[in-house]
Amino acid sequence: MLWILLAWGSINIQAQNLRPSSVHKRKARPSISKNQPKKSFHKKTSHLKPKRKVMALARPTYPNKMTKEGLEKADSLFKTGQHIKAFPLYLDYKDTPLMKASSLKNLAICFKETGDFLNAQRYFKRAYSYDSDPESATELGKIHLSGISSIPKNALLAKDYFEMAYRMGNLExxxxxxRLYWFGTNQIETNLPRALDILTDVGQKGNFEAQWMLANLYTKGSPVTPKNLSEAKKWYRLYNQSISSKNLTLVNN
Incomplete structure (x- = not known):
């Protein structure tokens, strides 16, 4: 019996020597600090920018009197020659985006008729800037050529406005x-050939002022328009036709 117990103990000792140590089998795990953030297993989205909210553009609102119909009424009154009635209506709209080039020009004309040339200049400029309105450019040229009110006289600036409007087909x-090239100023030298070309062009297209001036030039004679009564009669005849047509248009309106 004693022999059996000794043999069993020897077997257990050998088995323990053959078993690998648990210290070498397992790798040491790093200690996790309490303050260390936990690793997230979700998909990273830090590179994605937050979506911008599309803000609706606020549209300007106007009182009841600031409707489009009110401005159309002002335009209608102006067109029929009732400038005095149209003027206060235009004043209600003068600084609103509802005013387009034609309405701005009409308002400028109303200011001009009341003798307020500073505001006339202001709204003629706005009309011209809005749509390169040739009539507004012509009016600005006339204002700068005359030097009305506190607006300084500037023939060069006037010429520029006239040139722009003339290229756009404005006969006036x-x-x-x-006329500016014919008579000249202290800023602009006379240029009779250039003046005659322009006057003849607009006169043939129906400008009665140029027709009258040409008729007188050919009646009296000049360095570039030798005295020619037949030519003078032609321009007088065209002038009378233009005046008759203009008067007829005014009556019909």
Whole structure:
């Protein structure tokens, strides 16, 4: 019996020597601090920018009197020659985006008729800037050529406005430009050939002022328009036709 117990103890000792140590089998785990953030297993989204909220553009609102119909009424009154009635209506709209080039020009004309040339200049400029309105450019040229009110006289600036309007087909601007070249100023030298070309062009297209001026030039004679009564009669005849047509248009309106 004693022999059996000794043999069993020897077997257990050998088995323990053959078993690998648990210290070498397991790798040491790093200690996790309480303050260390836990690793997230979700998909990283830090590179994605937050979506911007699309803000609706606020549209300007106007009182009841600031409707489009009110401005159309002002335009209608102006068109029929009732400038006095149209003027206060335009004043209600003068600084609103509802005012387009034609309405701005009409308002400027109303200011001009009341003798307020500073505001006339202001709204003629706005009309011209809005849509390159040739009539507004012509009016600005006339204002700067005359030097009305506190607006300084500037023939060069006037010429520029006349040139722009004339290129856009405005006949009155052409007459003013031709007249400017004919008589000259202290800033602009006379240019009779250029003046005659412009006056003849707009006169043939129906400008009665140029027709009258040409008729007189050919009646009296000049360095570039030798005295020619037949030519003078032609321009007088065209002038009378233009005046008759203009008067007829005014009556019909």
């Amino acid at each position: 601007a052409g007459f003013q430009l031709g």
